[in-house]
Amino acid sequence: MDLKRRVDTARALADEAASLALDHFQRRAELRVEKKGLQDLVSRADREVEALIRDRLAQAFPNDALLGEEGGGGTAEGTWVVDPIDGTTNFLRGLPHWGVSIGFVLRGRVELGVIHAPALGERYVATRGGGATLNGERIRVSDTSALPEALLGLGSSRRTPLPPYTERLAALLQAGVEYRRLGSATMHFAAVARGSLDGYFEAHLSAWDACAGLLLVEEAGGRTNDFLAGDGLREGNAALVAGPGLYPALAAALGVG
Ligand code: IPD
């Protein structure tokens, strides 16, 4: 398994995909928006960017599988996990927090993750054991350890029932937390990895929302839950990440392992 070639390919491909996505973003008034479900949108931009990534990876690594948000797919010993535009609603409304997310999972472990958010000028790269970078500079999670000092990312979607979200939010606010909701799982992970947020929780993410971001946080010194446990790759899972000092208190407050 040539991981080095996969890292180089993913980095170059994320740049190419991000530039195609940015081109659509700048001309987004021309896009026809379709509804996949309640508050769940898609356009030609998502599909074209995913198709580009699929074609390039199939050419370069014909034996790898690929799971993508728009086109689905299967899993194999080595599986690419791709969200062409994570934060589609932000993208379609002209908000800059969205990004291309490309992860690679080998035998149940994320080995590389690249996230490119071109409207913010941010490219994140993580390789297992090789650290995490933002635009080539090493990044690190925050050292916050107390909930009353924490700024968290909290997300939710219509895939999970509302009451647990509102109840958890109320409990965390009572505990003294402040929070942001950036509208993109990927950008939440990136913000935790560079220490702008102290932690992030969402009750359900799909693997394409999460794989690259989870490794980014781990390689930036953070802790993550065991997202891929069970059938996380195909079914998704809850996602919890935080700096090591905050993780235990946050996991306890949320009632999550
Ligand atoms: C969604 C975003 C959102 C999160 C959802 C995701 P999409 O992905 O990451 O922030 O709350 O769980 O599905 O639809 O923008 O690619």
Ligand code: CA
């Ligand atoms: Ca997504």
